[in-house]
Amino acid sequence: MPDDATPKVWAGRLGDETSPIVEEYTAGIDVDLRLLPGDIAGSLAHAAMLNAIGVLTSAEHDAIVSGLERISDEIKRGTFAFQPNDEDIHTAVERRLVELAGPAGGKLHTGRSRNDQVVTDLRLYAKGACRDLTLAIADLQSALLLRAEEHIATVMPGYTHLQRAQPVSLAHHLLAYVEMLQRDVGRIGDARARCDVMPLGSGALAGSTLPLDREAVARDLGFAAVSANSIDAVADRDFAVEIAAACALLMVHLSRLCEEIVLWSTSEFGFVSLPDTHATGSSIMPQKKNPDVAELARGRTGRVAGSLTALLMMLKGLPLAYNRDLQEDKHALFDAVDVTRSTLEVLTELVAVLRFNVDTMRSAAADSALLATDVAEYLVQHGIPFRESHRIIGEMVRRTTTSGRTLADVTLTEWQAASPAFEPDVLGLFDIAGALNRRDRPGEPGPSSVAAQLDRVRTLIDETRRAAGPE
Numbered sequence: 001m002p003d004d005a006t007p008k009v010w011a012g013r014l015g016d017e018t019s020p021i022v023e024e025y026t027a028g029i030d031v032d033l034r035l036l037p038g039d040i041a042g043s044l045a046h047a048a049m050l051n052a053i054g055v056l057t058s059a060e061h062d063a064i065v066s067g068l069e070r071i072s073d074e075i076k077r078g079t080f081a082f083q084p085n086d087e088d089i090h091t092a093v094e095r096r097l098v099e100l101a102g103p104a105g106g107k108l109h110t111g112r113s114r115n116d117q118v119v120t121d122l123r124l125y126a127k128g129a130c131r132d133l134t135l136a137i138a139d140l141q142s143a144l145l146l147r148a149e150e151h152i153a154t155v156m157p158g159y160t161h162l163q164r165a166q167p168v169s170l171a172h173h174l175l176a177y178v179e180m181l182q183r184d185v186g187r188i189g190d191a192r193a194r195c196d197v198m199p200l201g202s203g204a205l206a207g208s209t210l211p212l213d214r215e216a217v218a219r220d221l222g223f224a225a226v227s228a229n230s231i232d233a234v235a236d237r238d239f240a241v242e243i244a245a246a247c248a249l250l251m252v253h254l255s256r257l258c259e260e261i262v263l264w265s266t267s268e269f270g271f272v273s274l275p276d277t278h279a280t281g282s283s284i285m286p287q288k289k290n291p292d293v294a295e296l297a298r299g300r301t302g303r304v305a306g307s308l309t310a311l312l313m314m315l316k317g318l319p320l321a322y323n324r325d326l327q328e329d330k331h332a333l334f335d336a337v338d339v340t341r342s343t344l345e346v347l348t349e350l351v352a353v354l355r356f357n358v359d360t361m362r363s364a365a366a367d368s369a370l371l372a373t374d375v376a377e378y379l380v381q382h383g384i385p386f387r388e389s390h391r392i393i394g395e396m397v398r399r400t401t402t403s404g405r406t407l408a409d410v411t412l413t414e415w416q417a418a419s420p421a422f423e424p425d426v427l428g429l430f431d432i433a434g435a436l437n438r439r440d441r442p443g444e445p446g447p448s449s450v451a452a453q454l455d456r457v458r459t460l461i462d463e464t465r466r467a468a469g470p471e
């Protein structure tokens, strides 16, 4: 061992110096830095409890508290001198604490293992990440809501199979995403509730022989409960899987929105254009304006699904309890959260600046074939069975299509020849605004229904923000 190196925490058992390549391969310190706030908070709570149960004197406790505060400060300022044999954030902090606080520093790890420590730190991080994600979702929902409010009367074709199907409003279409995101809020909230359990006191896997006051530590750290089984507590990463799963599904929702932005901004669709500030150009084709943000978000969805898969694969063959494989949880969880959060943030901005081409949408929706179902339902209201009316209108569509006309061009005489149930008011069906007004029950695209949807989601978004509480 080089003279200036601090001995490893297990130096009593393993006398020989660790190979540098092993040291490098096993280190998790770079990724671990994100855990620092939780690690310090956990150590402060643990030290306070050790003091309360008489394991630490008040003087030792004071030395540990000021040492931990100084370490936190050094790491924040970038003056903390990491050493090659600082395997992870826990050993680095302990090594420095002994330097600063002397033998008292060596007492902090009493009744604690890195196994319960690391998962406590990760749960603290995860709770904060859930809160951040939830608020970022609420921001994107608000951005969509604002755009929906502008476009209650903007008619566009709704699609199935990417073929024009029936008229909807742009507001109704945008609110579909708000609903999807609301379910994401629910999933992240569920995941957060299961993060809210404190493992400390579980030790390596079988607790401790010391009279640790786990409830006091949990209260101090703001955990809702203490874990019920010490083996499960150190082996469990379900909470990380749940967050990654919620992120993966949320990213899939965002990816669908992005696909529509890409599609709608083509010359073929022309439903939306991007301001120059939120588009990119081509290095070779001077005319190009590309929706790269939406494409990258769509692409990064794969990365988040990959993180979820990595976590599941990490766990699938692990015997109980802790195994070093679990160190890999952090890469996957941090990346899933970071990508999802940054995607939510950039899309919140993008949605706010999208320029919807209302006239293009309206003329795409003016295709009277979109009202074929309305005419079929008209006949139903006049006593014709739906299958029969579907056939009558289908034949009319075929006839008009082959003769280059539209349903709106069909005369009353022609309608009445197709079915005596038609009355003169059939000609009034081909007004597109009227078509939306006919769809005004709960959940439908009509203006009153959309106004009710807007009220509903406004309340839900407020509740989300309120429930997230202050930081």
Ligand code: ARG
Binding pocket: 028, 087, 088, 114, 115, 118, 324, 326, 327, 328
């Ligand atoms: N760095 C480890 C992790 O991230 C901490 C726990 C190590 N425990 C052990 N017994 N080697 O999971």
